[in-house]
Amino acid sequence: MRDKRKTRTKDLVRRHQSGAQECAASDLLRRIGVLVNFPADDPQAQVRNAALLQGLQELGWTVGRNLRIDFRWGAANADGSKMAALQNPSQSNP
Numbered sequence: 001m002r003d004k005r006k007t008r009t010k011d012l013v014r015r016h017q018s019g020a021q022e023c024a025a026s027d028l029l030r031r032i033g034v035l036v037n038f039p040a041d042d043p044q045a046q047v048r049n050a051a052l053l054q055g056l057q058e059l060g061w062t063v064g065r066n067l068r069i070d071f072r073w074g075a076a077n078a079d080g081s082k083m084a085a086l087q088n089p090s091q092s093n094p
Contacts, residue, residue: 017075019042027067028066029067029068030061030066030067030068031067031068031069031070032068032069032070033069033070033071034052034069034070034071034072035054035072036048036049036071036072036073039074040071040073041072045073072087
């Protein structure tokens with residue numbers, strides 16, 4: 001039973017990776033939003049941002065080629081987070 005689950009999990013991971021690579025290879029620009037609870041110049045935020053970009057690049061996503069990321073920085077309190085999350089990304093600067 002355990003081997004069956006392990007095999008099924010591996011199959012799902014493989015399918016997900018190949019699907020992500022196919023999407024990443026397309027000419028279509030995908031857009032994601034990232035809500036960050038730190039100011040943009042916070043060193044910890046910069047480390048996390050770099051890790052996110054590296055992980056996406058390892059999966060075939062490149063900012064400007066097939067990916068756009070809209071960051072909302074400094075939403076350190078509940079009201080700020082809610083306002084940032086409700087902001088329409090299409091109204092932000094490219």
